[in-house]
Amino acid sequence: MQWVLLLNGGFLITEIIGAFLTNSLALLSDATHIASDISTLIIALIAVRLGRRPPDAKRTFGYIRVEAIGAMINGIILFAVAGYILWEAAHRFRHPPEIAASSILVIAGIGLIVNIIAVYLLRVSSRENLSIKGAYLEAWGDLFSSMAVLIGTVLILFTGWNIIDSILSILIGLWMLPRIWALMHEAGNVLMESAPKGIDTHEIRAALSATPGVDSVHDLHIWALSSSQPAIAAHIVVPEHENATQLQGQLMELLKTQFGIQHITLQIESSACEGPHCDKSR
Template sequence: MTHSHSENDHSAHSHDHAPTVTDDSERRIFWIMCLTGGYMLLQAIGGLFSGSLALIADSGHMLSDTAALGLAWFALRLAKKPADLKRSYGYHRFQIMAAFTNGVTLFFIAGWIIFEAMGRLLHPSEVLAGPMLMIAVGGLVINIVGFLVLHKGDKDNVNMQGALLHVIGDLLGSVAAITAAIIILLSGWTAADPLLSVLVALIILKSAYGLVRRSGHILLEGTPDHLDMELIRDKLVAYLPEILNVHHMHAWSLTAEKPIVTMHVQVDAKADLETTLKLITTYLLSEFEIDHATIQLEHGICVEAVPSHSSA
């Protein structure tokens, strides 16, 4: 059986696989890293002086955040390196690895906070609520600044979102410390300090799960959540009458904002391959915002569907 087979890759768009890494995102993360690291030292000293677990826990979180922000910043720097023969997609996937690592560290931080809180509940200790309150208020101001700076960054970049989640965890930790300090000042109930620390830890766990789930899905090359491959296939067949069948469809993400799609398209024998390919790539871009698609056009039966036979 004979058939005609044509493969045209990356037509009608650039061969550059790498999404743009903005200098703005890099600068935002760098300055918040410096700000967070600086105040972390002050808060740790204050937590030890006042005896507040909430402050110590928050400073421990801020230490992890400083490292996480440094990792995120390094990932953005590394992503600027051009693609080479061994890494045809460049270094952009390192951003996803950084985000996944940040999410996993949040689990350990939350676990440590809960463990320490249980110890404080079983063995209460004195807390100097006045110094605790002043230091916590300063931490809240720093974290609000960090949140505003990162929140205005790239909302589609999972690495940026990972850094933002760490700062949100710090912000909640500062709120918990302030609340605990006020309760202790008014009532003398020192259990408020570890109890509110546990509440923050649970919120951190929820954020960590979402980040690990999203970045892990990308690392496993799962289909992007916003792409329905069956819908894409049906719409392509309905859009162009010369398309007979669409199969061997695959979709994954290089980064959260960069989906990649491959597919085999069986077309009518009389169809002009170059024109058909341009129509398909244009339609994918306009209808589904897919700007990187590798499309194999075929006449007749797909070569991969024909079983191979070895001679005895």
């Protein structure tokens, strides 16, 4: 990830200078996107390193949720960037300025190579960490942006239609928005302690309840400590004569093997929960 940061940082300086020299909004919007990528990579790097810290007396779950906070911050930044691109493009759409298309072609070509390398370097790590996934999605966004700028510049050279630069900027901004929303939605689910993606609460309740020796299940809670670490807590009601320790071990093994949940807290009870504080629906 450090190599991606260095590559993007070096190209960002080149693209900003080139955008002002060529008067290209598409190039400037691409540079703005890369600037947000750099902030994403920095936040992701901090999140990964903090996430490795062990729990302490104050933060008993450790720092693993920092990645979701970082992803949410990145999403907010990207929304602002996309909004600026769309606003500026709409303004230029009415009055397209002259641009230096040949110079843009060279810069866009360099950007395409840099972004291909960045996507390749981030591809594997994006499966394990939400913040890196955000950086990976942005790298894909930069890759398509560079391709669009490259193709658009060729069209400008052949047709002389400078309005293509503004059209490309609008397309880049619209392409970013749904992907930003998906990232923020996933980070929001972690922060709101929603059930992790791919885990069915009703299926888990049914599997626990169907285990021999279990009378009922109540106060079942499933949430995500991070994008890759689900957790569960539940109260299990069993008959008084039941071997609670043995049954607890069976249920924990069930949750680990069938549902892939490793962080498990099960409270074994010999009497059904009664009263308004009992939650038998979750």
